[in-house]
Amino acid sequence: MSPLASTYVLPPASSESSSSQETQSAAQGSARRPAPGSSTAAAAGVRHTPRVLSIAGSDPSGGAGIQADLKSIAALGGYGMAAITALTAQNTRGVRDVHVPPAGFLRQQLDAISDDITIDAVKIGMLGNAEVIDTVRSWLEKVRPAVVVLDPVMVATSGDRLLEESAEAALRTLLPLADLITPNLAELAILVAAPRAHSWATALEQGKRLAAATGATILVKGGHLDGGACPDALVNAGGLLSRPVVEVAGDRIPTRNSHGTGCSLSSAMATAQARLGDWEASLREVKPWLAGALQASGLLEVGSGSGPINHFHHFHQPEAGGKPVGGAPVPAESAAGDPAAQSAAAELTGEDFAATLRRAAAPDLDAIYRLEFIRGLAAGTLVEDQFAYYLAQDAIYLNGYSRALARASALAPTEAAQLFWARSAQQCLEVESELHRTWLSTRTVERILGPVTKSYVDHLLAASASGSYAVLVAAVLPCFWLYAEVGQTLHAQFLAAGAPEAHPYAEWLRTYADEDFAQATREAIAMAGEPGSKASADEQAAMLQAFRHSCRFELDFFDAPRLHA
Ligand SMILES: Nc1ncnc2c1ncn2[C@@H]1O[C@H](COP(=O)(O)OP(=O)(O)O)[C@@H](O)[C@H]1O
Numbered sequence: 001m002s003p004l005a006s007t008y009v010l011p012p013a014s015s016e017s018s019s020s021q022e023t024q025s026a027a028q029g030s031a032r033r034p035a036p037g038s039s040t041a042a043a044a045g046v047r048h049t050p051r052v053l054s055i056a057g058s059d060p061s062g063g064a065g066i067q068a069d070l071k072s073i074a075a076l077g078g079y080g081m082a083a084i085t086a087l088t089a090q091n092t093r094g095v096r097d098v099h100v101p102p103a104g105f106l107r108q109q110l111d112a113i114s115d116d117i118t119i120d121a122v123k124i125g126m127l128g129n130a131e132v133i134d135t136v137r138s139w140l141e142k143v144r145p146a147v148v149v150l151d152p153v154m155v156a157t158s159g160d161r162l163l164e165e166s167a168e169a170a171l172r173t174l175l176p177l178a179d180l181i182t183p184n185l186a187e188l189a190i191l192v193a194a195p196r197a198h199s200w201a202t203a204l205e206q207g208k209r210l211a212a213a214t215g216a217t218i219l220v221k222g223g224h225l226d227g228g229a230c231p232d233a234l235v236n237a238g239g240l241l242s243r244p245v246v247e248v249a250g251d252r253i254p255t256r257n258s259h260g261t262g263c264s265l266s267s268a269m270a271t272a273q274a275r276l277g278d279w280e281a282s283l284r285e286v287k288p289w290l291a292g293a294l295q296a297s298g299l300l301e302v303g304s305g306s307g308p309i310n311h312f313h314h315f316h317q318p319e320a321g322g323k324p325v326g327g328a329p330v331p332a333e334s335a336a337g338d339p340a341a342q343s344a345a346a347e348l349t350g351e352d353f354a355a356t357l358r359r360a361a362a363p364d365l366d367a368i369y370r371l372e373f374i375r376g377l378a379a380g381t382l383v384e385d386q387f388a389y390y391l392a393q394d395a396i397y398l399n400g401y402s403r404a405l406a407r408a409s410a411l412a413p414t415e416a417a418q419l420f421w422a423r424s425a426q427q428c429l430e431v432e433s434e435l436h437r438t439w440l441s442t443r444t445v446e447r448i449l450g451p452v453t454k455s456y457v458d459h460l461l462a463a464s465a466s467g468s469y470a471v472l473v474a475a476v477l478p479c480f481w482l483y484a485e486v487g488q489t490l491h492a493q494f495l496a497a498g499a500p501e502a503h504p505y506a507e508w509l510r511t512y513a514d515e516d517f518a519q520a521t522r523e524a525i526a527m528a529g530e531p532g533s534k535a536s537a538d539e540q541a542a543m544l545q546a547f548r549h550s551c552r553f554e555l556d557f558f559d560a561p562r563l564h565a
């Protein structure tokens, strides 16, 4: 199961207020304008597979524009459509030329779609000139899609113009028709007629001004700030959010492959919003996905400039050589003698190691989502005996896990890492005692060590005894990573269902989207990726094997209540 997992699974002190915030957010989602002819679910503001239209330019190199949008929409679980505003000739090094077809033909594309298909969300990207903007505006006024996300694309990061300067005034007239506007810092400055922000505080200030002027929610993006942090924030003081500024923290991922991040973010947000009906929940789902896509971008090897992000990093991808990564744990005791594990690790570069671990986790993660326990927990049909068994085993596990984290702290090569693991070990023990004090105090359940808990803890203690810091951090990582992902998904599903108070596990599910735990997970991933990048091929193979074992134990831990409760 998960360590700090439950660290952040405790009933929050202010659970009443957080519950009302969620209810309010979910209500906001369901109060959205329903799309014509939509299903009952869509009429309530959300749809399982939303139909999302991108109105944007084409990037033939596949990293930005409609190509990035269609990939992002699919990656976030939507059905993607595209009406093309402009053709560009560009690659990862820059834009060579732009051709804008007659606006009348864009209108034909838009009408052909809306005459036949219910559109759950629209993302608007590159528009090129004022005539195109007028065409999109009049179509929006006619169709009134339920969700409109506007990425005010003006200039590519390469410095090439994607909107005629004379069309900036026309673009302003489109802003009030958007629900969410996603400018980067340069575009934000132009829209509020101010110098470009170089601090986060100034960027938020400009975001507030734009929100007030347009009535839309502004997604202020920290991608072009200096420094190691890369925050994003939703800004709207008009009561559409639970707070006027909802910030989602993030670390800056060291990569030159950021081509199309703005396009991908905006179309992913349109899709998530149509599925979840809640901007905050959408950003909390999209930001880690985007971070993973940046982190795994190197695997694609596309172009020599600023390459595309890896939109499908979270899906199972075959290794070079055709052998799938992941699957059942490798049974051999020594990874050094295991050719499968060695070949999986042999070609890794530093930046990609965490991405390789994530791909190795994919089969177990998929299997977790199919478990009766997880489906029952999400639907509220899980029998109480099984939930109580899970809680009791979690408390026992946390004690052993805390010892493994303390050992990681002892072996850590830097003071920052030492502190991180020590703090995590302490939090585990605090959570264990809190579990006994709260969730377990009202339940009658045997507190004896179950077989899966024993095997999992034995595996962690064996990794602790191996003497390798790199192997140990790989072994402890799935408890952060898989739990965080599962928790986020369950929480998003809970919100999408309107956060029903009658749900028997409502209080538990509500605790899943804890941003502190998400942040700790990001730090743990970076802590494991770093030694992985420096490790020898043999040690990388041993790390991968320890990681896979733990992923499998995560799966078994969630399945144990069915077998042993
Ligand atoms: N190096 C990075 N590490 C992590 N996130 C990043 C990085 N660069 C951009 N992002 C994220 O990508 C998204 C797009 O941001 P930004 O680069 O500011 O916009 P644009 O692509 O429109 O110029 C934001 O969510 C931002 O936080």
Ligand SMILES: Cc1ncc(COP(=O)(O)OP(=O)(O)O)c(N)n1
Binding pocket: 056, 057, 058, 059, 064, 065, 066, 088, 125, 126, 153, 155, 156, 157, 158, 162, 258, 259, 260, 261, 262, 263, 264
């Ligand atoms: C056709 C097309 N549309 C938009 C962009 C700009 O992409 P964006 O994600 O805003 O960021 P960069 O790729 O410029 O970093 C584009 N290049 N092409």
